[in-house]
Every structure is written in structure tokens, then in C-alpha cells.
Amino acid sequence: MTFDQRNDDDQDPALQNHLHVAIIMDGNGRWAKNRGWPRLVGHRKGAERVRELVDSCPEIGVRYLTLYAFSTENWKRSTEEVLGLMSLFGRYIKREAGRMNRxxxxxxxxxxxxxxxxxxxxxxxxIEQDTAKNDRVHLTVAINYGGRDEIARAVRAAARDVAAGKLDPATISDTHFASYLDTSDLPDPDLVVRTSGETRVSNYLLWQAAYSEYVFTPVLWPDFTPQTMADILHEYGLRERRFGGVK
Structure with a gap:
């Protein structure tokens, strides 16, 4: 059964649970290079895939979608590519603001x-203020993000509170510490997907993904469609998550 043929009655039970899916969107540059085009063409095509996937989220059962767009290590790329990506982020927000609210x-x-x-x-x-009241799909985009950097910033924030007498170190639990993270108001991801065939986590959501399921797909991000996501979610639904326990 294809993505277009599914309806609410025959949708996989695992896809009806308002999942949190985090994606490492990899392969834009290779996709463009394979076609003899500049890398930024691949990034622009990748932005189109973001729009399609966000639009499909309610149908495939994803309420929270978190996308890795630019890492703290990506500053090592050429100035042309970095500036092009930053411009693309701005254009995407301006172009999609109305659609997101609708x-x-x-x-x-x-x-x-x-x-x-x-x-x-x-x-x-x-854009955060403009869409703050929306609740159908929660789109989170990681820009100049690194898991280690996020944890270090959280530690510094907690240390400041301890120094100011606002926080007793003895009371810090993993749940309390998570409140200092960038994702403090989001659930941990159920599933982390990396495209392009690479099989590493690349400093992404290191704390939050402690018990996430992982899928590594060879599909390059510009070729990643809602159907691809639906197929991955079907496979995810067959897994047994035990969170360290026994069932």
C-alpha cells in the first residue's frame, strides 16, 4: 500500500501516536554533484522536501518534526555555501510563514x-512568536546546533543558577537538567533518521536521543519523500521499545 492510498482506518497503529521524528538531512551536496550542479542547488531542493514532509506530518502521524539544518561544525564549509544556507533559511521562513499558520x-x-x-x-x-499558538505540527529546526555545545551551554546555565543561590546542586536530576536544554519544551525523539547512507549521529541531540530508535537510509535528502517517511515509520512500528526493561 502506498502513502497516497492510506487512510485513517488502515493507517498503521504506530503512526497514530503523534510521534517525534528527528532527521539528519544529509546528502544535498552529493545530490547536486551527481547532476553536475552547484551544492546550493541541492540545498534548495532539500528545502522543498522540508515543505512536503511538514505538510504530510498530520497524515503520517508525526506531531513533532526536528530537522538538523546546520551544525556547529558546518562553519568549516566554504563561505559561499555558508552564506547561501543562511540566506536559504531566511527565505524559507518568509515564504512559509503564511502556510505554517494556515x-x-x-x-x-x-x-x-x-x-x-x-x-x-x-x-x-x-517566526517563533508568530506561530507560537499553533499546535498541529511542531517543526523544530537546528541551526548552529551541536549536541555537545548544547550540553555545555546547559551546564553553564545551571552553574550560574547554583552560584546565584537559585539551585541546589543536590536537587539536579536528569529531568531537571533537561529543562536547561534547547528542547526543554519538547518530548524526546522517538525516532532519529539519517539520510544519505552515513551511519553516524554527528553530534545531534546527544542527550535527547538516549533511547531513540535509529534508521539510516541510503536515500539522499532531496529524494526523501513523504512516502519514504511513511515506509520508515511502518518499519519503526514493528520494533519493540523496552527502554532498558524487559517485556
Missing amino acids: EGVRMRIIGDRKRLDPKLQALFDW
Whole structure:
């Protein structure tokens, strides 16, 4: 059965649970290179896939979608590519803001914004405020994000609270510590998907994905369709999650 043929009655039970899926969107540059095109063409095609996947989320049972768009290590790329990506982020938000509000999509940006252009930071603040009341799909985009960097920032924030007498170190639990993370108001991901055939986590959601399921697919991100996601979710639904226990 294809994605287009599914309906609410025959949808997999695992797809009806409002899942949190996190994706490492990899392969844009290779997709473009395979066609003899500049890498930024692949990134633009990848942005189109983001729109399609967000639109399909309610039908395939995904309420929370978290996308790895730019890591703290991606500054090592060429200036042309970095500037092109930053411009693409801004254009995407401006172009999709109306659609997101119509479709009930709430957008969040996680990562360290301090290194980003002030105009882009202001745009991030605006889209978060503009979509804050939406609750149908929660789209989170990680930009200048790294799992280790996030944890270090959280530790510094907790240390400041301890120094200020606001926090007793003896009371810090894993749940309490998670409140200092960028994702403090989001559930942990149920499933982490990496495209392009690479099989590493690349510093992504290191704390949050402690008990997430993983899928590594050879599909390059610009070729990743809602049908691809639906097929992955079907496979995910066959897994048994024990969280360290026994069933």
C-alpha cells in the first residue's frame, strides 16, 4: 500500500501516536554533484522536501518534526555555501510563514544564535512568536546546533543558577537538567533518521536521543519523500521499545 492510498482506518497503529521524528538531512551536496550542479542547488531542493514532509506530518502521524539544518561544525564549509544556507533559511521562513499558520505549524529554532547575523536572529524570534499558538505540527529546526555545545551551554546555565543561590546542586536530576536544554519544551525523539547512507549521529541531540530508535537510509535528502517517511515509520512500528526493561 502506498502513502497516497492510506487512510485513517488502515493507517498503521504506530503512526497514530503523534510521534517525534528527528532527521539528519544529509546528502544535498552529493545530490547536486551527481547532476553536475552547484551544492546550493541541492540545498534548495532539500528545502522543498522540508515543505512536503511538514505538510504530510498530520497524515503520517508525526506531531513533532526536528530537522538538523546546520551544525556547529558546518562553519568549516566554504563561505559561499555558508552564506547561501543562511540566506536559504531566511527565505524559507518568509515564504512559509503564511502556510505554517494556515496549517497549524509551530516553528522553533534551536542552537546557539549568537554567531548568526542579527537580522536572521530577529527573523527567528519573529517566526517563533508568530506561530507560537499553533499546535498541529511542531517543526523544530537546528541551526548552529551541536549536541555537545548544547550540553555545555546547559551546564553553564545551571552553574550560574547554583552560584546565584537559585539551585541546589543536590536537587539536579536528569529531568531537571533537561529543562536547561534547547528542547526543554519538547518530548524526546522517538525516532532519529539519517539520510544519505552515513551511519553516524554527528553530534545531534546527544542527550535527547538516549533511547531513540535509529534508521539510516541510503536515500539522499532531496529524494526523501513523504512516502519514504511513511515506509520508515511502518518499519519503526514493528520494533519493540523496552527502554532498558524487559517485556
